[in-house]
Amino acid sequence: MSVDGDVAVAVEHVWFGYRKAGSVLEDVDFRVPAGQSLAILGYNGVGKTTLLNLIVGLLRPSKGRAVINGKLIASVREVFELTERSNLIDSMSVRDNIRFRDLLFSGQGPARPTPGMEHLDRERLVVAFGLAEHLDKRVDELSSGLRKRAGLVAGLLFDPRLILLDEPTNSIDPLTRSLLLDCVGQLRGDGRTLVTVTHDLDYCWKVADRIIVLDDKRIALDRMTHDFADFDAFKKAATLGRQATHTDFGLTHTTATTIK
Numbered sequence: 001m002s003v004d005g006d007v008a009v010a011v012e013h014v015w016f017g018y019r020k021a022g023s024v025l026e027d028v029d030f031r032v033p034a035g036q037s038l039a040i041l042g043y044n045g046v047g048k049t050t051l052l053n054l055i056v057g058l059l060r061p062s063k064g065r066a067v068i069n070g071k072l073i074a075s076v077r078e079v080f081e082l083t084e085r086s087n088l089i090d091s092m093s094v095r096d097n098i099r100f101r102d103l104l105f106s107g108q109g110p111a112r113p114t115p116g117m118e119h120l121d122r123e124r125l126v127v128a129f130g131l132a133e134h135l136d137k138r139v140d141e142l143s144s145g146l147r148k149r150a151g152l153v154a155g156l157l158f159d160p161r162l163i164l165l166d167e168p169t170n171s172i173d174p175l176t177r178s179l180l181l182d183c184v185g186q187l188r189g190d191g192r193t194l195v196t197v198t199h200d201l202d203y204c205w206k207v208a209d210r211i212i213v214l215d216d217k218r219i220a221l222d223r224m225t226h227d228f229a230d231f232d233a234f235k236k237a238a239t240l241g242r243q244a245t246h247t248d249f250g251l252t253h254t255t256a257t258t259i260k
C-alpha cells in the first residue's frame with residue numbers, strides 16, 4: 001500500500017480503542033505533507049499521544065491505517081520520537097544511550113553525518129542544550145527537564161527527517177524553552193517534517209504551520225496557522241472557544257463559619 005509522493009505521514013480513517021478505556025479515536029483522517037510542522041492539540045485524555053503511537057507503529061488501528069511514507073523516510077534512523085518519558089533507557093548514562101543509538105543505527109539508511117562519538121561533549125547540540133556536564137549521568141538521575149533535553153539531543157544528533165515530539169515544552173526552564181523553539185524553527189526551515197503533540201499554544205503559533213485539534217474522538221479543527229488574523233483568534237479556535245469559568249473551590253476563609 002503506497003502513500004502519495006509528497007506525503008510524509010498518512011493517517012487514513014483511523015479507529016482505535018483500548019480494552020479498558022474503550023473507543024478513543026474514531027475515523028481520524030489527515031495527511032502530513034513532507035516539510036510541514038503540524039501540531040496536534042486537544043484536552044487531556046483526548047487521544048493525542050495515542051495518535052502519535054499509532055503513527056510510529058507502537059499501536060495498531062482497529063480500522064484504517066497510519067503510515068510513514070517509506071519512500072521519503074527510508075529507515076528507522078530517520079524517524080525520531082520524543083516521548084513523554086523521553087526516548088532514553090533509564091539505567092544507562094546519556095552518553096551510553098547515544099552510543100547505543102549509534103550502534104543501532106549504524107549501517108541503516110543513506111549516509112548522514114553521525115555524531116562524533118569521541119567528542120560528544122563538543123557536539124554543537126550537546127553544548128547548545130548544556131548537556132556536556134551531564135553526559136555521564138544515568139538518565140534516572142536526571143531532573144525531568146534535563147531528561148527532556150537529553151532525549152531531544154540524543155534524537156536530533158542522528159539527523160532525523162521525521163520528528164515526532166510529545167509535549168516537548170513540558171518541564172523545561174524558560175531558557176531551554178527558547179532554545180527549543182529556535183531549534184524547532186531551524187528544523188522547520190530546513191524542511192524536516194514535524195508532528196508535535198502539545199498544549200503550548202505559544203509554541204504552535206511560533207513554530208507550527210498547521211494545527212489539528214482533537215475533541216470527542218474526532219478531528220474538531222484542522223487549520224493552517226497563517227489563516228488566523230492574530231494570536232487571540234488562534235487561541236480561541238485552538239481551545240474550541242471554551243473558556244475556564246470562575247470556580248469557588250471552598251478553600252478560602254473569608255466567611256466566618258467554623259467547624260465545631
Ligand SMILES: Nc1ncnc2c1ncn2[C@@H]1O[C@H](COP(=O)(O)OP(=O)(O)OP(=O)(O)O)[C@@H](O)[C@H]1O
Binds near residue numbers: 042044049050
Ligand atoms: N495503555 C493504555 N491503556 C488503557 N487506556 C489508555 C492507555 N493509554 C491511554 N489510555 C486512555 O486513552 C485515552 C487517551 O489517552 P492519551 O494519552 O492518548 O491522551 P492525551 O490526549 O495524550 O492526553 P494528555 O493531554 O493528558 O497527555 C485516555 O482516556 C487514557 O486514559
